[in-house]
Amino acid sequence: MKNIFEKSQDIEGITFTDEEINLDFIDKRFLRKDPVGLPEISEVELLRHYKELSDKNFCIEKGFYPLGSCTMKYNPKVNELLAGLDGFNLHPSTADEDAQGCLELMFKLQEALKKITGMQSVSLQPAAGAHGELTGMMVIKKYFEVKGDNRKKVIIPDSAHGTNPASANMCGFEVVSVKSNDKGQVDIDSLKEVLTPDVAAIMMTNPNTLGLFEENVLEISKLMHENGSLLYYDGANLNAIMGWTNPYLMGFDVVHVNLHKTFSTPHAGGGPGAGPVCVREELFEYLPVPIIDFDGEKYYRNYNLKHTIGKVRAYAGSFGIFVRAYAYILMMGRDLKRVSADAVLNANYMKEKLRDYYELPYDEQCMHEFVLSGERHHKEYGVSTLNIAKRLMDFKYHPPTVYFPLIVHEAMMIEPTETESRERLDDFINVMIKISEESKNNSEIVKSAPHSTPVKKVDEVKAARYPDLNFKE
Numbered sequence: 098m099k100n101i102f103e104k105s106q107d108i109e110g111i112t113f114t115d116e117e118i119n120l121d122f123i124d125k126r127f128l129r130k131d132p133v134g135l136p137e138i139s140e141v142e143l144l145r146h147y148k149e150l151s152d153k154n155f156c157i158e159k160g161f162y163p164l165g166s167c168t169m170k171y172n173p174k175v176n177e178l179l180a181g182l183d184g185f186n187l188h189p190s191t192a193d194e195d196a197q198g199c200l201e202l203m204f205k206l207q208e209a210l211k212k213i214t215g216m217q218s219v220s221l222q223p224a225a226g227a228h229g230e231l232t233g234m235m236v237i238k239k240y241f242e243v244k245g246d247n248r249k250k251v252i253i254p255d256s257a258h259g260t261n262p263a264s265a266n267m268c269g270f271e272v273v274s275v276k277s278n279d280k281g282q283v284d285i286d287s288l289k290e291v292l293t294p295d296v297a298a299i300m301m302t303n304p305n306t307l308g309l310f311e312e313n314v315l316e317i318s319k320l321m322h323e324n325g326s327l328l329y330y331d332g333a334n335l336n337a338i339m340g341w342t343n344p345y346l347m348g349f350d351v352v353h354v355n356l357h358k359t360f361s362t363p364h365a366g367g368g369p370g371a372g373p374v375c376v377r378e379e380l381f382e383y384l385p386v387p388i389i390d391f392d393g394e395k396y397y398r399n400y401n402l403k404h405t406i407g408k409v410r411a412y413a414g415s416f417g418i419f420v421r422a423y424a425y426i427l428m429m430g431r432d433l434k435r436v437s438a439d440a441v442l443n444a445n446y447m448k449e450k451l452r453d454y455y456e457l458p459y460d461e462q463c464m465h466e467f468v469l470s471g472e473r474h475h476k477e478y479g480v481s482t483l484n485i486a487k488r489l490m491d492f493k494y495h496p497p498t499v500y501f502p503l504i505v506h507e508a509m510m511i512e513p514t515e516t517e518s519r520e521r522l523d524d525f526i527n528v529m530i531k532i533s534e535e536s537k538n539n540s541e542i543v544k545s546a547p548h549s550t551p552v553k554k555v556d557e558v559k560a561a562r563y564p565d566l567n568f569k570e
């Protein structure tokens with residue numbers, strides 16, 4: 098038989114001989130004498146391993162994911178297609194004149210975010226929401242430094258996301274907590290008490306983490322500005338308000354936006370994400386560089402901002418995420434307003450259907466999410482919120498966010514998002530009702546859940562401290 102490979106040059110691999118590899122430049126002491134003995138596995142076995150892991154994992158494509166404050170909406174697959182286009186696959190060091198298309202996309206994304214947030218300038222750099230917070234706080238810090246105004250404190254409501262105090266603290270600010278009142282709103286009198294001349298800013302999200310719109314936000318911004326302080330808006334909850342109002346109109350000075358929540362780019366699993374920071378005109382010169390500019394003829398990276406805090410990330414940001422977010426914004430256009438309306442409608446629908454089965458500690462009209470409490474189940478049947486969350490997994494539902502916000506006992510924070518159908522919402526509601534009944538009549542099945550997942554109840558502390566990442570089953 099003729100060997101068809103015999104004469105072929107193309108398919109020959111390359112094998113280096115010892116003579117060809119000159120390692121003289123390495124000190125002999127550091128050279129390995131024996132082969133390293135790395136474990137080997139065939140490609141297909143490796144693939145099976147990862148496929149198996151991914152089958153065990155949960156994702157939005159597998160089921161409803163009402164994880165409050167995380168906006169786990171469906172990520173349209175066309176976004177992936179567009180992010181994979183050849184022309185977007187550039188090295189980040191490509192010169193401006195050879196990257197006009199990518200720069201144009203980034204510029205236009207900045208413009209869109211300005212419109213949505215009401216702000217005047219944007220930096221796309223930060224790699225996540227928390228990173229956006231840190232960047233925003235660095236901008237605020239530098240702003241006061243340049244003014245020669247030594248302000249040390251940042252006020253944060255007790256309902257805030259944990260990243261807020263962490264970001265302020267990492268920036269060297271002292272965090273001052275302000276209480277919520279019995280309606281779940283920032284208590285104005287408590288705010289006045291802590292509003293001293295050395296307060297640099299307040300960090301808030303609106304709607305807050307109870308899913309409630311802060312009705313006094315204009316009064317709060319007036320108080321802060323009269324005190325010479327700034328207002329930071331945690332924009333992770335932007336999905337609730339797009340097109341209806343914006344952080345600028347509410348009186349905020351700095352806002353970060355989670356592209357990987359509101360703007361449908363994939364998230365969880367460690368990234369990449371993107372947390373652009375948008376600011377008022379007065380803070381433009383403080384943004385991290387580069388920002389993307391247009392001189393009337395060409396797009397370019399602008400490094401020339403007078404008081405810039407510098408760079409907060411390599412290159413110009415998570416470009417693949419920008420493509421997905423921009424595609425989503427273009428696709429939705431003015432319907433972004435409907436996105437928020439539907440997100441709010443879905444949350445209120447669910448809240449009303451579940452209020453007779455779980456406690457509703459703040460009985461108000463909610464925005465894009467709402468918080469229930471499992472306190473009665475805990476007290477009367479010994480079934481904790483964690484048990485309820487685990488039991489949901491038996492019905493192929495991702496649990497809601499639990500035990501957050503901290504100000505609600507046995508909290509369950511539910512965010513359905515706008516991308517779920519009425520049928521799906523109804524099914525989830527029925528499962529929640531069923532679990533409530535089980536808690537009363539058959540509590541063991543809830544307490545010992547989950548029963549159907551590849552891994553049963555885990556010791557969460559141990560899992561975090563001693564993760565077992567071995568390949569073997």
Ligand SMILES: *Cc1c(COP(=O)(O)O)cnc(C)c1O
Pocket residue numbers: 166167225226227228258260302306331333334355370372
């Ligand atoms: C998700 C979230 C953040 C943090 O965003 P990451 O991208 O996860 O860093 C901050 N604040 C609120 C209210 C959030 O929901």
